[in-house]
Amino acid sequence: MGATSIPPAFLSANELLLFLCLIVCSLEGFSCAESHQYQYTHTIHVASLLPSSACTSDAAAQAWDKDSSLSVVHKHGPCSQLHQEKASIPTHAQILLQDEVRVKSIHSKLAKNLDLNNAKQTDAAAQLPAKDGSLIGSGNYIVTVGLGTPKKDLSLIFDTGSDITWTQCQPCVRRCYKQKDPIFSPALSSTYSNVSCSSTACSSLNSATGNSPSCSSAACVYGIQYGDSSFSVGFFAKEKLTLTSRDVFNNFLFGCGQNNQGLFGGAAGLLGLGRNKLSLPSQTAVKYKKIFSYCLPSSRSSTGFLRFGNGRVSKSVNFTTLSTIPQGESFYGINIIGISVGGKKLSISASVFAGSGAIIDSGTVITRLPPTAYSALRSEFRGQMKQYPMAQPLSILDTCYDFSKYSTVTIPTISFLFSRGVEVPINARGILYANGKTQVCLAFAENSDDSIVAIFGNTQQKTLEVVYDGATGRIGFGTAGCT
Ligand SMILES: *[C@@H]1O[C@H](CO)[C@@H](O)[C@H](O)[C@H]1NC(C)=O
Ligand SMILES: *[C@@H]1O[C@H](CO)[C@@H](O)[C@H](O)[C@H]1NC(C)=O
Numbered sequence: 001m002g003a004t005s006i007p008p009a010f011l012s013a014n015e016l017l018l019f020l021c022l023i024v025c026s027l028e029g030f031s032c033a034e035s036h037q038y039q040y041t042h043t044i045h046v047a048s049l050l051p052s053s054a055c056t057s058d059a060a061a062q063a064w065d066k067d068s069s070l071s072v073v074h075k076h077g078p079c080s081q082l083h084q085e086k087a088s089i090p091t092h093a094q095i096l097l098q099d100e101v102r103v104k105s106i107h108s109k110l111a112k113n114l115d116l117n118n119a120k121q122t123d124a125a126a127q128l129p130a131k132d133g134s135l136i137g138s139g140n141y142i143v144t145v146g147l148g149t150p151k152k153d154l155s156l157i158f159d160t161g162s163d164i165t166w167t168q169c170q171p172c173v174r175r176c177y178k179q180k181d182p183i184f185s186p187a188l189s190s191t192y193s194n195v196s197c198s199s200t201a202c203s204s205l206n207s208a209t210g211n212s213p214s215c216s217s218a219a220c221v222y223g224i225q226y227g228d229s230s231f232s233v234g235f236f237a238k239e240k241l242t243l244t245s246r247d248v249f250n251n252f253l254f255g256c257g258q259n260n261q262g263l264f265g266g267a268a269g270l271l272g273l274g275r276n277k278l279s280l281p282s283q284t285a286v287k288y289k290k291i292f293s294y295c296l297p298s299s300r301s302s303t304g305f306l307r308f309g310n311g312r313v314s315k316s317v318n319f320t321t322l323s324t325i326p327q328g329e330s331f332y333g334i335n336i337i338g339i340s341v342g343g344k345k346l347s348i349s350a351s352v353f354a355g356s357g358a359i360i361d362s363g364t365v366i367t368r369l370p371p372t373a374y375s376a377l378r379s380e381f382r383g384q385m386k387q388y389p390m391a392q393p394l395s396i397l398d399t400c401y402d403f404s405k406y407s408t409v410t411i412p413t414i415s416f417l418f419s420r421g422v423e424v425p426i427n428a429r430g431i432l433y434a435n436g437k438t439q440v441c442l443a444f445a446e447n448s449d450d451s452i453v454a455i456f457g458n459t460q461q462k463t464l465e466v467v468y469d470g471a472t473g474r475i476g477f478g479t480a481g482c483t
Contacts, residue, residue, distance in 0.1 A: 040343040042428040043410045046403045049434035052301040055079035068244045068312070069305040070143040075157065075265050077300025080142060082155060082180045082266035092435040096395035098263065099365040099457075105226070106161060106361070107452055109210075110327045140363050141296055141458070142267055143306050146242030147254075148189030154181050154268040158294075158306060160362040160468070163208040163276035163330050164224060166232050166255030167269035174233070174259030180266045186256055191240040193251075194219040201253050201278070202236060207329070208278040222255045230262025232269070247308060249284055273362070273468075274330035281470055284308065290470030294362070295481030298429040298463050304482040313467050317478035320418035322469065323357075325453070331359040332468060334475055335419035336454060339373065341380040342412030348373045356447070358454035360466070360475060366396065366433070366445050367457040374446035377414075381442055384412040397433060397441035404437045416456070424477045430460040 055078040073079040076089045090098070140157045147154055147167065154167050168176040170185035186192040195201050197213070202220035205213040209224040213236065225231035234257035241252035257269065264270070272279045273292065281290045288309040295304040323333035336353045339346050349372075356370045369377065378399050388409065391402040403409055411432065415425045433443035443459045465481030467474075 039413055039425075041410045041412055042431070043408055044428050045408050046406055046437055046440075048299075049403075049429070049432060049440060050437065051077075052299065053078055054301060055303075056301050068246055068309070069307045070145065070243060072141050072143055072158070072294060072296060072304035072306050074297070074300040075140050075142050075267065079297075079301060079303055080155075082142065092433070093395050095365060096397070100396055102161075102364055103368055103455060106328075106331075106359070106364070106455065107447075110325065110331075110453055140265075140267075141294075141304070143271060145271065147184055147239055148186070149191040149240050150189075151240075151242050152182070152184055152189075154184060155179075155266075156269050156271040157264065157267045158271040158273055158362060160273045160332060160360070161330065161364075162224075162270065163272040163274040163279040164205070164222065164255050165252075165270060165272045165280055166222075166224070166234070166257050168232075168260045169234055169256035169258060172258060172260075176257070176260050177262065177264060178266065179264070179268045181268045184256070184268070186235075186237065186239075189239065191250065192256075193238045195236045195238060195253065196220060204276075204278050205236060208272075208276045224255070226262060230264070232257040232260045232262075234258035234260075243308060247287075249287075252280075252283060253278055275324075275332065275470055276330050279330070281308075281468070285471070291468065293465060293467040293476075293481075295465050296362075296458055296462050297482055298427060302483055310467075310469075313476065314465055314478045314481075317465060317467050317476035318420075318422045318424075319467070319469070319474040319476040320420045320422040322473045322475045325357065325359060328359075331361070332470075332475065334358050334360050334456060336416060336456070337419055338417040339377055340413075340415045340417065340423075341377060342384050344380065345417075346373070346376040346380055348376050352450060353454065356450060356452060356454050358456060360456040360461075362458055362461070364455045364457040365459055366443055367460045368445055368447050368452075368455045370450040370452070370454060371446045371448070372450050373454075374444060377444060378442065381412060381414075391439045391441075394433070394435050394439055394441050396445040397443065398445075400439050400441035402438045403440050416460075418475075418477075422477060424464065425479060426460050427463040430462045433459060 075082060142155045143158050144153050144155050168179060168183050170183050176183055196218055197215040197220050202213050205222050209222060211223045214221040220236040222236040223233040232255060234255055237256045238251040238253055241249045273281060281292055291310045292308045293313055294306040297304040321335055325331045325333045336358045352370050352372045382399060388401045391400040394400055414431050415423050417423050432440050434440045463482055465478035467476035
């Protein structure tokens with residue numbers, strides 16, 4: 001090997017990049033020492049982006065009860081018991097459409113609450129006001145919890161964007177939609193009790209659901225609607241909640257839904273992980289100090305976890321600031337500072353993210369960015385993806401590629417920088433959203449305006465250990481939380 005300035009042919013694309021970086025840096029007189037720790041590209045098998053029909057849930061996931069973890073699975077994947085018929089699984093275009101509806105609902109919730117003082121009181125007791133938007137969406141994750149005595153298992157969608165936990169209840173006075181688990185029957189549980197209309201818990205429903213409670217023979221009646229004609233109305237009640245054999249709560253406040261309708265896709269209801277005092281983290285604060293963590297699996301055929309308390313938080317988790325959103329107290333605010341693509345920090349003025357603000361949400365599928373930030377991300381990504389043929393846009397995703405002629409592809413890494421210097425590398429499966437080999441898209445989208453709140457969505461959270469610490473005001477990110 002004579003000429004050292006020629007890259008040897010056996011170098012991988014990755015090594016080649018480092019090699020080039022060394023040359024460029026030495027030319028410019030900079031040191032590359034720091035950048036060497038970062039990876040600039042991911043080389044992935046195209047087939048690994050496509051859905052698998054088998055659940056590859058591992059032994060660790062089976063042992064969930066031993067370590068106070070709940071198993072997290074995608075609602076529509078093979079690890080979920082909810083949907084066995086292919087026909088009932090929504091297409092990617094439908095999922096993205098529903099995601100847009102959820103995002104609109106979050107945005108309108110935040111915008112509406114802005115002029116709360118001017119808003120006139122609606123008579124929510126009699127009839128639920130129609131609100132646009134479904135907060136539920138379709139790209140959601142479910143966990144199984146136990147309710148009542150004897151305990152009945154229920155698969156619930158977990159949602160950091162809402163507060164009260166509810167499940168459909170017998171006798172379904174008005175109606176129940178189809179669910180996979182048997183519908184919970186309070187009459188068969190020895191630990192069920194109604195909450196009275198005069199209780200503080202009942203009046204707290206106002207802030208948790210956005211609707212005033214009503215009364216039925218002294219029993220407190222809640223109502224929550226998610227637009228899109230999705231709603232749940234029923235008795236606000238107390239019951240024994242069993243998360244794991246070591247995590248059991250008496251008198252847990254929940255909604256026992258007697259009239260339910262919507263896009264819940266076979267789930268028995270919803271587990272509310274928001275920040276309001278009726279949420280699960282608030283109700284269990286004495287034990288868990290408002291700390292919970294989860295890992296969303298990289299694909300629909302694998303399993304993640306949901307854990308409460310800080311018992312098993314990894315040492316390698318880095319914490320950024322959890323901020324409060326004045327207009328939406330239920331939401332978890334985070335401070336995005338910047339974005340890097342292929343190790344290159346995008347030049348986005350600090351005022352862009354500061355102006356929009358941001359939340360992290362378990363139920364939004366695709367991260368939404370201020371248009372100024374998104375266009376910087378898109379143009380850098382497209383620049384580094386020039387070698388691949390582009391494809392038609394997919395719904396809200398405008399940067400798509402046709403990978404049908406490739407078995408592996410090399411894509412730039414993307415990382416998010418949050419306040420306190422926390423840099424979070426996005427998993428390759430969180431960078432691309434595949435609608436088959438011929439249409440694999442950059443999994444980010446833009447808001448309609450720079451002033452609208454950014455949302456760090458669940459595709460980008462895949463495989464990360466995400467730790468919510470509502471008591472000390474921190475959000476932590478660790479890599480390799482699950483596969
Ligand atoms: C709860 O209240 C409803 C409405 O008054 C009533 O039908 C039901 O029997 C009550 N359940 C219990 C356990 O008290
Ligand atoms: C946490 O931060 C340290 C120091 O910046 C970094 O070396 C480490 O990779 C980070 N860990 C994670 C999981 O991001």
